[in-house]
Structure formats: C-alpha cells, structure tokens
Amino acid sequence: MPELPEVEAIRRHLASTLTNMSIDRASVRRRDVIRDLGGRRRGRLHPADLGVGRRVEMVDRRGKQLIVRLEDGIGIVIRLGMSGRLELHPRGSRSTSPHRHVVWMLRGAGTSPETRLDFIDPRRFGGVHLAQSPSDLEERLLAGLGPEAHTIAPETLYDRLRRTSRSIKTAMLDQSVIAGVGNIYADEVLFAAGVHPNQPANTISRPQVKRLADALRVILQKAIEQGGSTIQSHTLPDGGVGNFASHHKVYGRGGLPCTRCGDSLDRVVLGGRSTTFCATCQGVHPHG
C-alpha cells in the first residue's frame, strides 16, 4: 500500500527510535507473513532469523522496502504490501488489532525501557523477509530493483523506458524499471508531466522524460516532507497521519473537474489498476 514517500516517512520514525537498540525477543503470530528471500511463505523459523540478540545499526529503505540492518550483516526486510503498517509502543501497552502478525521487543543501552514494534497487515500481501548475510540481501532481494524514483536522472529514465512497449503507467509501476512508485504517485506524476498514461513507454520523447523525471523528484520529495499520503490505513509508527493526500490532483478524483482545465477527469482501468487522468491536459500520445 504505501509508496516511496510513505515508506520513507516510516523509515525516519523507525530510525530515530530503533537505531542502537537491541532485539530482546520476537514472536510470530501468523507464520505465513514470514517469507524467504524469494518471497515464498516460509515453514520453519528460528528466533535468530528475526534478529533476536542483535543490535539495530540502521534502518534503510530501497524502493518500497524497509531494511532493518543488524549487526553481522543480517537484515530484516519488511514489505508493507497494500495494508501493512508498523507501530511503535511502550512495552505492555495493549494492542487491539487482530492482524498483528509479528512483534519485536527492543531495548536500548543500560536500563532503558523496552519498546515494542508491531507488524500489522490485515490483507497479508506484505511480509517480513529474512536475510542472513549481506550477499543474501543484495543478490537475492534488492537486485532487480530499478533506480530510486525520486532521484533518477532523465538520461537513465529514458534508457529504461526504451526497453519496453508497455504503457508508461505500467512501466512506472514496475519496480524493476524504477523503484518506489505505486498507483497514487504514478497518476500524479503523469498528470504533472502532461503524459497520457497509455502511451507506450518506448515512444516517450526526451522532453517528456525530462518532465517525468522532474515530476518524480518534486512530487515524491514534497510528499516525503508531508509524511506521505494517508488514504485509509497508512499511519506513521507513532500513530500520526500523512498530509499529502490533500495535494492530490487526480488520484481518487475521477469524474471531478481537472484542477488545470476544468474538464471532467477520466477514470479507466490500466494494467489492472484504477487510473485517473485528464484527457485534455494529458492528450493522446503527444510525443513531446
């Protein structure tokens, strides 16, 4: 569910709290959210797999994935899927969610109180992946991801879009092309760049690519600063909500007037995903 800005906002919260804390213990309430690095649901589980006994060195993000880096090159990768979220609570506080699948207890140096990290995911499209070594992490999980969407250079984006004849929207949602864009920001970026979502990626012109790369940088960065877009279940680990949804120009606005020209926004299904755009401002395949 969350896209790059939401995951980045979550990462910042987790990093400020969890860095240098040690994992005292962990428990798994639903085994099927634990995945191997290929994404398959995992059978057996050893406590060390969840980082028990190790210190958190940093919390990273790659695309939509969170990476809790522990001592000895071990990493826990968390994908939130459509409905996943992470919550931080003081030890002992009650949780009301029936979908709390993984729980970690962490403690800082000395006698500091324990903090609890909950992984909650009603639909269970998300999951917790376990990497036993840096090579596991890089070669099998993070490989195959394209460049970060908010910092990609126009020339790099151009080269990558040349490789596929799929629609530009489908290509932007493909994490191996660029990493971090989901359905909200794909529509927002295409609108800002004035590009029709159905235009084949390999026909996107250099001026269009420049506008797309600019829009990716500006929109994603702004959304990060606003704490992401809260549509339904996106919340930050402290319970706060993101404020970027009020800036959406097209997502969720099908049938409403375009903020730029006033014409009614179109809503279609493209690649199985709801797609909203302005046929006037994002005219058909303008190639430039």
Add this chain to the structure above:
DNA sequence: CTTGCGTCCTGCTCGC
C-alpha cells in the same frame, strides 16, 4: 524473452 491476467486477503463504502 516479454506481456497481460488471475490471484492472494480483509475491510470499507455505497446502493438497494
């Protein structure tokens, strides 16, 4: 190899 479609899940909203 690439591409498009079905599937995995629960919860919420809307119309009857």
Add this chain to the structure above:
DNA sequence: TGCGAGCAGGACGCAA
C-alpha cells in the same frame, strides 16, 4: 438496519 457488490496504496505465478 442488513446485505452483497465493488473497490483498495502491491506484486507474484503462470500461460500465451
């Protein structure tokens, strides 16, 4: 008020 249909921020597996 209840009930079913439709929809949801993602990404994998599979068949053509």
